[in-house]
Amino acid sequence: xxxxxxxxxxxxxxxxxxxxxxxxxxxxxxxxxxxxxxxxxxxxxxxxxxxxxxxxxxxxxxxxxxxxxxxxxxxxxxxxxxxxxxxxxxxxxxxxxxxxxxxxxxxxxxxxxxxxxxxxxxxxxxxxxxxxxxxxxxxxxxxxxxxxxxxxxxxxxxxxxxxxxxxxxxxxxxxxxxxxxxxxxxxxxxxxxxxxxxxxxxxxxxxxxxxxxxxxxxxxxxxxxxxxxxxxxxxxxxxxxxxxxxxxxxxxxxxxxxxxxxxxxxxxxxxxxxxxxxxxxxxxxxxxxxxxxxxxxxxxxxxxxxxxxxxxxxxxxxxxxxxxxxxxxxxxxxxxxxxxxxxxxxxxxxxxxxxxxxxxxxxxxxxxxxxxxxxxxxxxxxxxxxxxxxxxxxxxxxxxxxxxxxxxxxxxxxxxxxxxxxxxxxxxxxxxxxxxxxxxxxxxxxxxxxxxxxxxxxxxxxxxxxxxxxxxxxxxxxxx
Amino acid sequence: xxxxxxxxxxxxxxxxxxxxxxxxxxxxxxxxxxxxxxxxxxxxxxxxxxxxxxxxxxxxxxxxxxxxxxxxxxxxxxxxxxxxxxxxxxxxxxxxxxxxxxxxxxxxxxxxxxxxxxxxxxxxxxxxxxxxxxxxxxxxxxxxxxxxxxxxxxxxxxxxxxxxxxxxxxxxxxxxxxxxxxxxxxxxxxxxxxxxxxxxxxxxxxxxxxxxxxxxxxxxxxxxxxxxxxxxxxxxxxxxxxxxxxxxxxxxxxxxxxxxxxxxxxxxxxxxxxxxxxxxxxxxxxxxxxxxxxxxxxxxxxxxxxxxxxxxxxxxxxxxxxxxxxxxxxxxxxxxxxxxxxxxxxxxxxxxxxxxxxxxxxxxxxxxxxxxxxxxxxxxxxxxxxxxxxxxxxxxxxxxxxxxxxxxxxxxxxxxxxxxxxxxxxxxxxxxxxxxxxxxxxxxxxxxxxxxxxxxxxxxxxxxxxxxxxxxxxxxxxxx
Numbered sequence: 001x002x003x004x005x006x007x008x009x010x011x012x013x014x015x016x017x018x019x020x021x022x023x024x025x026x027x028x029x030x031x032x033x034x035x036x037x038x039x040x041x042x043x044x045x046x047x048x049x050x051x052x053x054x055x056x057x058x059x060x061x062x063x064x065x066x067x068x069x070x071x072x073x074x075x076x077x078x079x080x081x082x083x084x085x086x087x088x089x090x091x092x093x094x095x096x097x098x099x100x101x102x103x104x105x106x107x108x109x110x111x112x113x114x115x116x117x118x119x120x121x122x123x124x125x126x127x128x129x130x131x132x133x134x135x136x137x138x139x140x141x142x143x144x145x146x147x148x149x150x151x152x153x154x155x156x157x158x159x160x161x162x163x164x165x166x167x168x169x170x171x172x173x174x175x176x177x178x179x180x181x182x183x184x185x186x187x188x189x190x191x192x193x194x195x196x197x198x199x200x201x202x203x204x205x206x207x208x209x210x211x212x213x214x215x216x217x218x219x220x221x222x223x224x225x226x227x228x229x230x231x232x233x234x235x236x237x238x239x240x241x242x243x244x245x246x247x248x249x250x251x252x253x254x255x256x257x258x259x260x261x262x263x264x265x266x267x268x269x270x271x272x273x274x275x276x277x278x279x280x281x282x283x284x285x286x287x288x289x290x291x292x293x294x295x296x297x298x299x300x301x302x303x304x305x306x307x308x309x310x311x312x313x314x315x316x317x318x319x320x321x322x323x324x325x326x327x328x329x330x331x332x333x334x335x336x337x338x339x340x341x342x343x344x345x346x347x348x349x350x351x352x353x354x355x356x357x358x359x360x361x362x363x364x365x366x367x368x369x370x371x372x373x374x375x376x377x378x379x380x381x382x383x384x385x386x387x388x389x390x391x392x393x394x395x396x397x398x399x400x401x402x403x404x405x406x407x408x409x410x411x412x413x414x415x416x417x418x419x420x421x422x423x424x425x426x427x428x429x430x431x432x433x434x435x436x437x438x439x440x441x442x443x444x445x446x447x448x449x450x451x452x453x454x455x456x457x458x459x460x461x462x463x464x465x466x467x468x469x470x471x472x473x474x475x476x477x478x479x480x
Numbered sequence: 481x482x483x484x485x486x487x488x489x490x491x492x493x494x495x496x497x498x499x500x501x502x503x504x505x506x507x508x509x510x511x512x513x514x515x516x517x518x519x520x521x522x523x524x525x526x527x528x529x530x531x532x533x534x535x536x537x538x539x540x541x542x543x544x545x546x547x548x549x550x551x552x553x554x555x556x557x558x559x560x561x562x563x564x565x566x567x568x569x570x571x572x573x574x575x576x577x578x579x580x581x582x583x584x585x586x587x588x589x590x591x592x593x594x595x596x597x598x599x600x601x602x603x604x605x606x607x608x609x610x611x612x613x614x615x616x617x618x619x620x621x622x623x624x625x626x627x628x629x630x631x632x633x634x635x636x637x638x639x640x641x642x643x644x645x646x647x648x649x650x651x652x653x654x655x656x657x658x659x660x661x662x663x664x665x666x667x668x669x670x671x672x673x674x675x676x677x678x679x680x681x682x683x684x685x686x687x688x689x690x691x692x693x694x695x696x697x698x699x700x701x702x703x704x705x706x707x708x709x710x711x712x713x714x715x716x717x718x719x720x721x722x723x724x725x726x727x728x729x730x731x732x733x734x735x736x737x738x739x740x741x742x743x744x745x746x747x748x749x750x751x752x753x754x755x756x757x758x759x760x761x762x763x764x765x766x767x768x769x770x771x772x773x774x775x776x777x778x779x780x781x782x783x784x785x786x787x788x789x790x791x792x793x794x795x796x797x798x799x800x801x802x803x804x805x806x807x808x809x810x811x812x813x814x815x816x817x818x819x820x821x822x823x824x825x826x827x828x829x830x831x832x833x834x835x836x837x838x839x840x841x842x843x844x845x846x847x848x849x850x851x852x853x854x855x856x857x858x859x860x861x862x863x864x865x866x867x868x869x870x871x872x873x874x875x876x877x878x879x880x881x882x883x884x885x886x887x888x889x890x891x892x893x894x895x896x897x898x899x900x901x902x903x904x905x906x907x908x909x910x911x912x913x914x915x916x917x918x919x920x921x922x923x924x925x926x927x928x929x930x931x932x933x934x935x936x937x938x939x940x941x942x943x944x945x946x947x948x949x950x951x952x953x954x955x956x957x958x959x960x
Contacts, residue, residue, distance in 0.1 A: 105720050106834035106866070128724075150669050161667065163676065164644060177923045184833035186865040187632050187641065187904035189680055190916055191946055192928045196643065196676035200669055217727035240585050244608075247697035247769025248728070289727025290778055298772035353664035354586035385666040386586070424667035436670055443657045447934060448672045454930035466671055 003063055003087045004043040010059050011045055019046050019056075029070060029090045033137075034347075035078030035430055042088050044070075048095040050112075050170060050178060050209040057176035065089055066463050067174060069203035071145025072116060074137030076347060077429030079149060079202045083464030091207060093144050100210065102127045103184060107215045108167055110182045113144025113208045120213070129215035132159025135425075136335065144208040150200030152425030154331075157384035158251035158287075159216060161425070162199065168212035169195035171205075174461040182210040197451070202427050203462040205455040217289035223299045224252075224285040224324045227306065228278035228314040232358040235282045235383055238311045242284050245302045249286040249295065253384040255357075256281045260334045260378035267340050270333025273326065274314050282383065283331050285324075334380045338391045346392040346404045350415035351424035354386040363414035364390050371410055372403055387424040412438075428466045437468050483543055483567045484523040490539050491525055499526050499536075509550060509570045513617075514827075515558030515910055522568050524550075528575040530592075530650060530658060530689040537656035545569055546943050547654060549683035551625025552596060554617030556827060557909030559629060559682040563944030571687060573624050580690065582607045583664060587695045588647055590662045593624025593688045600693070609695035612639025615905075616815065624688040630680030632905030634811075637864035638731035638767075639696060641905070642679065648692035649675035651685075654941040662690040677931070682907050683942040685935040697769035703779045704732075704765040704804045707786065708758035708794040712838040715762045715863055718791045722764050725782045729766040729773065733864040735837075736761045740814045740858035747820050750813025753806065754794050762863065763807050814860045818871050826872040826884045830895035831904035834866040843894035844870050851890055852883055867904040892918075908946045917948050 008020045021029065021044035029044045030037040047053040057067070066088045070080040082088035093114035100110040104127045111120055117131075117138040124131045133146065135153030145151075147169065151162045159165070168183040171194070180194050198206050229235045232255065239253050258279045265271045272281060284302075288295040299317050306312045318324035338345045352360045361379060368377050372394060381389040390411055394403050412422045412435055422435040437445065449467060453459075488500045501509065501524035509524045510517040527533040537547070546568045550560040562568035573594035580590040584607045591600055597611075597618040604611045613626065615633030625631075627649065631642040639645070648663040651674070660674050678686050709715045712735065719733050738759045745751045752761060764782075768775040779797050786792045798804035818825045832840045841859060848857045854875050861869040870891055874884050892902045892915050902915040917925065929947060933939075 103833070103835060105716060107723075150673070152667050152669075156666060160644070163673070164640070173923075173927075179921075179924050179927060183899060183901075184835075184866075185831050185899075185901050185904075186636060186834070187831045187862075187867045188901040189630050189632075189903045189905055189907045190901055190912075190919060191908060191925070192677060192685075192931055193630070193643070193680050194924070194927070196679075197672060197931075199676075200673050205672075217723055220727065236585060243587075243697055245770065246772065247700065249770055288773075290725065290729055290773065292726070292774045292778035292781070293768075293770065294772045294774070298770055301772070351665050351667045353583070354666070355583060382667075387667045419663060419665075421663075421665050421668040421670055423669045424665075425669055427669045428671060432670075439670060441659075443653075444659050444674070445671075447653075447659060447674070450934035451672055451677075451931060454927060454934050 003065060004041055007060050007063055007065060007089055008043050011056055014059055015052060015056065020044065021046065029092060031081045032073050032075035032078060034076050035081040037082040037084055040082040040084035040088055042082055042090050044090045044092055046092045046095050050172060053091065053207060053209060054172050054176045054178055057172065057174060060089065061175065066460050067091055068462050069148065069207050071113065071142030071148070072137065072140040074141040075145065075149060075427070075429065077427045077431035079427055079429035079465055081430060083430060085464060093142055096209065099123050104129060106184055108184055108212055109215055110184065110210065110212045111143055112210045113142060115143045117141045117143060117146055124215050125218070128218045130218050131165065131213060132216045133162055133165050136332065143211055147199050147211050148201065148203050148208050149427045152387065154252045154254060154382060156382060157253060158248065163196060165213045166195055166199055166211060167214055169198060169208060170210040171198055172207040172209055174456045174458065179206065182212045184212060202429060202465050204452060204465050205461070219287040219289060220291050221288040221293070221295045222285065222324065223295045223318065224283060224327050225299055225303060225315060225317045226273065226327050227282045227284065227312045228274055229280045229282055229312055231280060232361045234311055235280055236354070236357065238282055238306055239383060241306060241309070241311060242302055245305065246286045246298045249288055249293065250284065251287050252283065252285040253382070254283040254331050255379070255381060255383040255388060256331065256334050257379035260380050261330070263376065263378060264333040264337040267337040269337040269340065270330040272330060273316050276314065278313055283327050334378060338378060338393065341393060343393060344404065346394055346407055348390045348408060348411045349424050349426040350411055350420055350422055351385065351387040352415050352418040352420035354384065356418040356420070357383060357386055357388060360388060360414055360418055360420065363417070364411055367410040367414060368407065371406055375407065430464060433466065433468045436466065483545060484521055487540050487543055487545060487569055488523050491536055494539055495532055495536065500524065501526065509572060511561045512553050512555035512558060514556050515561040517562040517564055520562040520564035520568055522562055522570050524570045524572055526572045526575050530652060533571065533652050533687060533689060534656045534658055537652065537654065540569065541655065546940050547571055548942050549628065549687050551593065551622030551628065552617065552620040554621040555625065555629060555907065555909060557907045557911040559907055559909035559945055561910060563910060565944060573622055576689065579603050580662070584609060586664055588664055588692055589695055590664065590690065590692045591623055592690050593622060595623045597621045597623060597626055604695050605698070608698045610698050611645065611693060612696045613642055613645050616812065623691055627679050627691050628681065628683050628688050629907045632867065634732045634734060634862060636862060637733060638728065643676060645693045646675055646679055646691060647694055649678060649688060650690040651678055652687040652689055654936045654938065659686065662692045664692060682909060682945050684932060684945050685941070699767040699769060700771050701768040701773070701775045702765065702804065703775045703798065704763060704807050705779055705783060705795055705797045706753065706807050707762045707764065707792045708754055709760045709762055709792055711760060712841045714791055715760055716834070716837065718762055718786055719863060721786060721789070721791065722782055725785065726766045726778045729768055729775065730764065731767050732763065732765040734763040734811050735859070735861060735863040735868060736811065736814050737859035740860050741810070743856065743858060744813040744817040747817040749817040749820065750810040752810060753796050756794065758793055763811050814858060818858060818873065821873060823873060824884065826874055826887055828870045828888060828891045829904050829906040830891055830900055830902055831865065831867040832895050832898040832900035834864065836898040836900070837863060837866055837868060840868060840894055840898055840900065844891055847890040847894060848887065851886055855887065910944060913946065913948045916946065
């Protein structure tokens with residue numbers, strides 16, 4: 001496309017050839033883990049500073065172009081995928097990788113958007129502190145992407161979502177104006193909190209260029225245990241006992257169905273350390289940030305009390321760091337087994353009130369039996385946040401066309417019937433636009449559209465995300 | 481004013497006489513702790529439900545009126561004070577007092593906006609949990625006001641600001657449309673987070689009618705100690721050691737200048753339990769949410785180590801709950817002594833990066849000596865958040881007119897010179913509009929104005945707050 005050539009020419013003329021990627025080399029940038037833009041013409045702009053991004057946007061202001069912000073590409077909802085309706089510049093933060101400052105006393109980190117989550121975690125650890133955010137994509141997800149999508153993960157129970165880590169945010173509007181600051185303040189009540197609005201906006205309001213993140217006290221000890229329980233309701237009882245025993249130290253409560261664990265074992269991904277097969281497993285992890293916290297003693301008391309109250313059929317306390325990591329290997333294996341299986345996977349990401357998890361699981365199981373008795377459904381996820389993922393292998397070879405969509409809708413309907421959400425942590429992107437339109441009242445959607453216009457009057461920034469729009473050329477990888 | 485009579489008539493006709501207060505009885509509603517609207521004509525609307533508020537706003541839609549949301553009236557920045565430019569309906573949430581639900585397992589509370597913070601705290605305690613928010617105004621501040629102003633306080637170090645407690649929010653737009661939900665979800669990534677935008681917007685975007693707040697694990701033990709240190713820099717060293725020893729359990733680190741403590745003693749407000757007089761005192765509090773946390777042991781180790789490293793001149797560990805409350809009585813007495821003194825007080829509320837607190841204190845002391853050597857300046861506040869309040873008794877009997885304003889500007893300039901904020905936790909309201917205009921780039925202020933217009937196109941909701949506007953009839957109580 002002529003217009004992309006013109007844009008690429010202006011950018012390389014101004015900043016040198018390394019800032020632009022086009023043609024076949026640009027292909028890997030044109031999507032996330034789930035959605036690829038196979039037909040959209042793209043050009044990638046890779047600024048190495050906020051200033052360069054700002055200048056670049058201003059240099060392209062008169063061209064009829066869209067801009068798509070891109071972090072690590074680990075999203076699952078198509079939030080970084082050009083929707084194909086117009087020529088798009090993908091703006092990659094991969095060269096904005098400086099950790100500007102770590103202040104152990106101020107307990108914060110200032111880092112550029114392209115820093116990979118795992119890098120930031122490591123830097124925090126080296127300063128004797130920790131970042132309160134981790135998720136399955138930590139090895140590739142960027143900080144900018146994690147904040148823009150308000151990423152969740154396994155530690156939300158203790159430290160909250162990505163937005164809960166956020167103290168300051170520097171961003172660039174589509175017109176090139178820099179707003180906000182990655183300041184080092186814990187308290188700053190000066191007008192509307194633009195940082196919190198941009199967090200979770202999936203790159204539709206502004207480009208995130210740098211963030212200030214809270215750092216938490218470093219872990220002095222970390223313990224985990226795996227429990228066999230008879231049902232999600234029993235898992236909730238056990239989680240309540242865990243909170244009673246260990247308080248805020250509880251940082252993860254991951255539920256897995258026996259079927260999902262069996263499947264992971266069959267795929268050679270991971271196996272349970274428990275002797276028998278159980279219907280449900282709950283992984284509880286806690287961490288102590290003081291040497292005066294007897295975490296091991298607390299876990300032993302929890303195990304004992306859980307047996308005494310007959311809340312659990314079996315249980316094992318990790319006796320070493322290797323064993324603890326083994327339990328997490330099991331949890332992660334449950335998710336990975338689905339990916340290793342040949343054939344399409346249908347992922348879901350709904351949340352319900354914590355107390356409603358048993359009803360959610362029962363409702364989805366019932367709906368699956370009715371709609372697709374031959375499909376395999378794996379339940380796993382974050383019990384303490386009411387966010388149980390249900391992933392399906394829908395057997396498309398024998399299932400009618402449209403079944404994945406029907407299953408997806410079924411899960412969303414079950415969640416909504418329990419006052420839940422159609423997107424707990426993965427976001428809307430291209431993937432859940434219709435679901436969002438069904439879930440939110442028109443008045444709220446139109447308010448959101450007015451907010452969007454306040455930031456991006458030309459509608460050039462990540463168009464087609466969150467809000468329903470004419471279908472573009474983005475093709476889903478796998479089914480849906 | 482005819483228009484207020486018309487409005488009052490419509491509201492009483494529709495909802496009965498108890499929903500409206502006018503005339504002299506309405507006066508107490510026309511301001512907060514610092515700003516009174518002495519000339520503005522006001523009428524108070526006291527809906528008892530979200531529905532009634534929505535219907536009332538719709539019934540008044542055609543009248544040329546402003547609306548001023550009001551919680552407990554404990555603000556310090558004039559955020560709930562009619563600015564007097566037009567006839568105003570004050571909307572008080574005092575009758576919206578239901579705690580709709582406490583879910584101990586979901587660890588959350590759903591409550592209406594008019595619930596007093598102390599009531600919510602008590603309800604959480606009765607459920608075996610706690611609200612992670614407390615501040616000096618807890619006995620009168622409402623939840624709606626606390627969220628609308630993003631209140632801070634002493635526990636921010638551990639639990640964050642008011643917005644960090646927020647899971648869901650129900651609000652009413654000035655046109656009467658209800659938006660958002662006080663839902664019971666820990667994870668909900670469905671479009672822009674309107675709740676986080678409305679939090680801290682000081683009632684300029686929407687009326688907050690109900691909130692869902694996180695509940696934290698209940699405290700099993702709470703310990704506090706008072707340390708004498710030689711300087712704010714030494715206090716920071718001690719806080720770092722406290723974090724190293726007790727980790728995330730640290731929930732407050734309150735710094736007080738010796739002068740402020742002396743003044744409190746002279747005013748018979750409170751006295752230090754330490755034998756000698758010291759230049760600086762630091763109150764450290766920690767809480768354990770598990771019985772397996774040996775907090776007392778941790779504090780003894782902290783005391784010992786602090787003496788060994790010569791970080792402290794003296795220190796005392798509260799040996800009983802009464803002694804612990806006594807330490808807080810001292811901290812609160814330092815603030816109250818200023819109020820008890822006859823004559824005007826100048827309050828300030830700036831924040832700086834934590835590491836910059838020593839420079840902030842030195843800069844303000846220097847500026848005070850230069851501008852008003854006869855003024856008394858009390859330093860006290862939240863060391864761990866970089867939010868040290870400096871309150872002045874400026875001796876107006878001998879000081880030139882305009883001195884309070886000059887001192888205020890001096891403190892703000894010192895903070896800004898250290899990359900700080902002109903409003904840490906009190907907000908902008910009427911009080912800091914000019915300071916905000918000086919601090920924020922024009923592009924950000926105009927973006928905020930566009931966001932305001934997206935919610936309130938008629939500019940009827942809490943006009944004159946945050947944004948600079950023609951001076952109205954609101955008079956400051958006391959100086960500034």
